[in-house]
Structures are given as structure tokens and as C-alpha cells.
Amino acid sequence: MQKREFVYQARAGRVVFGPGSLQHLEREMLELKSERALILCSPEQKETGEAVATRLGARAAGVFDRAVMHVPLELAKEARALARELNADCAIAVGGGSAIGLGKAIALASGLPIIAVPTTYAGSEMTPIYGITDAGLKKTGTDPRVLPKIVIYDADLTMSLPVPLSVTSGINAIAHAAEALYSRDANPVTSLMAEEGIAAFARALPAIVADPHDVEARADAQYGAWLCGTVLGSVGMALHHKLCHTLGGSFNLPHAQTHTIVLPHALAYNRHAAPEAMERIARALGSEDAAIGVYELAKRCGAPLALKDIGMSAEDVSKAADIASSNPYWNPRPIQHDALLKLLQNAFDGVAPRAASA
Ligand code: NAD
Numbered sequence: 001m002q003k004r005e006f007v008y009q010a011r012a013g014r015v016v017f018g019p020g021s022l023q024h025l026e027r028e029m030l031e032l033k034s035e036r037a038l039i040l041c042s043p044e045q046k047e048t049g050e051a052v053a054t055r056l057g058a059r060a061a062g063v064f065d066r067a068v069m070h071v072p073l074e075l076a077k078e079a080r081a082l083a084r085e086l087n088a089d090c091a092i093a094v095g096g097g098s099a100i101g102l103g104k105a106i107a108l109a110s111g112l113p114i115i116a117v118p119t120t121y122a123g124s125e126m127t128p129i130y131g132i133t134d135a136g137l138k139k140t141g142t143d144p145r146v147l148p149k150i151v152i153y154d155a156d157l158t159m160s161l162p163v164p165l166s167v168t169s170g171i172n173a174i175a176h177a178a179e180a181l182y183s184r185d186a187n188p189v190t191s192l193m194a195e196e197g198i199a200a201f202a203r204a205l206p207a208i209v210a211d212p213h214d215v216e217a218r219a220d221a222q223y224g225a226w227l228c229g230t231v232l233g234s235v236g237m238a239l240h241h242k243l244c245h246t247l248g249g250s251f252n253l254p255h256a257q258t259h260t261i262v263l264p265h266a267l268a269y270n271r272h273a274a275p276e277a278m279e280r281i282a283r284a285l286g287s288e289d290a291a292i293g294v295y296e297l298a299k300r301c302g303a304p305l306a307l308k309d310i311g312m313s314a315e316d317v318s319k320a321a322d323i324a325s326s327n328p329y330w331n332p333r334p335i336q337h338d339a340l341l342k343l344l345q346n347a348f349d350g351v352a353p354r355a356a357s358a
Contacts, residue, residue, distance in 0.1 A: 040067055062082065090114070155222055197223075261304060268354065271290070
């Protein structure tokens with residue numbers, strides 16, 4: 001049954017969607033009345049960043065190609081100083097959450113408008129959430145100024161995203177939608193988007209594994225990324241995101257893979273506390289059960305299934321359970337230390353979540 005009372009917060013932003021849509025970049029700069037763009041990208045995507053600068057000609061003020069995961073404060077300061085020095089009046093972030101996160105750090109301090117050109121499925125482009133790491137500690141916050149003003153989804157730029165990263169980045173996005181469905185502030189509109197976003201990835205990921213150059217599948221995955229990113233920016237997350245934050249922050253585990261491995265176990269944990277959400281997740285996946293459906297999708301697409309295979313050590317399992325249960329937060333099922341330890345042990349070993357009746 002749909003909720004009868006809710007708050008729906010729409011977030012302003014313009015989305016330009018479609019393979020080849022990067023050709024509209026100059027038009028979109030004019031939309032912002034911008035004339036000098038600082039282009040941001042990670043070192044691995046330097047060529048893409050420079051191609052964007054070449055396309056813009058005199059409208060490109062410069063390229064900063066050192067974006068890295070989790071936005072170190074010193075790097076953010078350097079990028080802010082460069083934007084000032086070059087007199088940039090917008091930033092174009094081309095890449096995944098790292099490049100877009102750097103753009104957000106600049107916008108937070110200066111209000112510089114961001115055009116995001118996402119090339120992964122992480123979804124940061126649709127959220128007002130930022131993260132900056134200072135002395136090893138990542139601080140996150142929400143500020144409407146960091147929400148990109150324009151997002152260009154061009155599937156052609158995702159063709160080079162390696163298949164393993166495409167799969168884990170896609171399941172990272174599914175995690176946003178799954179938690180949005182049982183969020184405390186879920187509403188009928190975000191739930192529609194979330195279910196549709198999961199269904200898009202359930203179609204697209206196996207097709208991308210079969211043929212990484214299938215432009216229809218790549219565009220379908222971006223459609224899913226847009227929807228899943230939108231719900232991440234609209235409603236609160238729960239256990240799964242907190243656990244992944246702990247695992248990433250305290251044990252330095254890779255972002256998208258960690259999400260992929262933990263999600264089936266977080267869903268199994270919440271299974272009986274959020275039956276309607278689970279039904280919608282399962283339906284979107286074309287599965288009988290939400291947790292098993294995600295596990296099977298990951299397995300079928302060749303994703304890692306065990307934390308022990310991505311750099312976690314056995315003794316960190318209980319440490320992670322201690323950290324994650326020490327700071328209580330909302331979740332449809334209360335956070336219980338021993339149940340959390342079991343969840344983490346299962347994710348560490350990579351065992352399949354049990355069927356609902358088991
Ligand atoms: P990422 O941006 O670090 O990209 C991973 C790697 O893939 C990089 O080396 C990058 O250069 C490369 N890459 C990206 N697109 C490519 C392409 N099309 N072809 C070839 N290589 C490509 O990873 P991510 O998973 O997109 O982002 C993770 C970061 O984003 C984390 O720091 C996470 O906390 C943050 N994040 C923030 C939000 C938010 O709302 N603030 C949401 C999701 C993720």
C-alpha cells in the first residue's frame with residue numbers, strides 16, 4: 001500500500017540524455033551563461049578531459065586531471081585556487097564519483113556551477129551530497145550548492161568503462177535504489193524511480209557483459225544510474241550505506257566492489273522488516289527474492305562476491321561489526337551487534353544469502 005503522507009523534495013537540475021549528447025556541451029555552457037570552463041578528470045581519463053577541452057576551444061580555461069577517490073582536502077584547495085586563477089566561471093567534471101566529487105568541493109567553497117558528464121554509474125551527479133577527506137577522515141555533508149546544474153549522460157563515454165567496473169558500479173547504483181525503497185522518508189515518486197532504476201540495471205548489466213560496446217545497453221545503464229542517483233539524493237539511506245562507509249573508510253576497501261558484495265547480505269538482514277520494499281526489489285530483478293536476486297545478478301556478471309577477495313582480513317570482520325554498531329542509526333530492522341557480525345562474516349566468506357524461509 002502506498003504511503004498517504006509524505007514529503008517529496010524535487011531538486012532543480014537539467015539532464016541532457018542520449019548517446020552523442022556531449023556535442024551539446026557548448027550549448028549547455030551558454031544555458032549557464034558560462035564562458036570559461038575548468039575541466040576536471042582523473043589521471044586515467046586525462047585523454048577524455050583533453051578531448052573535451054579541444055571541443056570547447058576558447059571556452060576551455062584549463063584541465064585539472066588529478067581527481068582521486070574521496071577528495072583529499074589539499075587537492076580540493078589546489079583545484080579551487082586554479083579555478084580562481086584561471087577566472088573559470090564553471091567547472092565541467094568528466095568521469096566518475098571522484099571527478100564529480102572534486103567539482104563539488106570547488107562549488108562548496110565558491111558556488112561555481114558544475115556541469116557533470118558522468119562516465120560511471122555511481123550517481124554522484126544527481127545528489128547534493130559532498131565528501132572531503134582531511135587527515136584521513138572523510139567528512140560528508142549536504143549542500144544544494146554542490147548539486148550539478150546540468151548533467152550530460154552520453155553513453156558513448158561509457159564504452160571504455162571496463163566490464164568488471166561497469167558491473168560493480170551498476171550494483172552500487174542498485175544499492176541506492178534498494179535502500180530508497182525502504183527508506184524512512186521514501187515516497188511514491190522516489191519509489192517509482194527506484195524500482196525502474198533497478199529494472200534498468202537488471203536488463204543492462206548482463207547485456208554489457210555479453211557485449212561491452214552495446215550502446216543500447218550502455219544507455220539503459222545510464223538511465224538506471226540517473227534514477228538511482230536521483231533517489232540517493234532525495235531520501236535517507238540505511239544499514240547498507242553505513243556498512244560500506246565503514247568498510248571503505250576504516251579498511252580502505254574499494255568503493256563499488258564493497259557495495260556489490262555487501263548488498264545481498266544487507267537486504268537479507270532487512271528482509272522481514274521491509275517486506276513491501278523487498279517485493280518491489282525482487283520484481284525489478286525478475287527474482288523471487290531481493291537478496292538472492294542481487295547475489296545471482298552479481299554472480300552471473302562475474303563480480304566479486306566475498307570481502308576476503310578484495311583485501312579485507314579475517315580479523316577486521318569483528319572490528320567492522322564493532323564500529324558499525326557503535327554509532328546507532330536508523331534502519332528498518334534495529335542494528336544488533338551479533339546479527340551484524342553474522343552479516344559481515346557471510347559477506348567476508350561470500351556465501352549466498354539464505355532463502356527467506358531458511
Ligand atoms: P571513480 O570516479 O573513482 O572511477 C573509478 C576509476 O574508473 C577511475 O580510475 C576512473 O578514471 C575510471 N573511469 C571512470 N569512468 C571511466 C570510463 N568511462 N572509462 C574508463 N575508465 C573510467 O569511481 P566511482 O565509483 O564513480 O566513484 C566513487 C567515488 O564517488 C567515491 O569516492 C564515492 O564516495 C563517491 N560517490 C559520491 C556520491 C555522492 O552522492 N556524493 C555518490 C556515489 C559515489
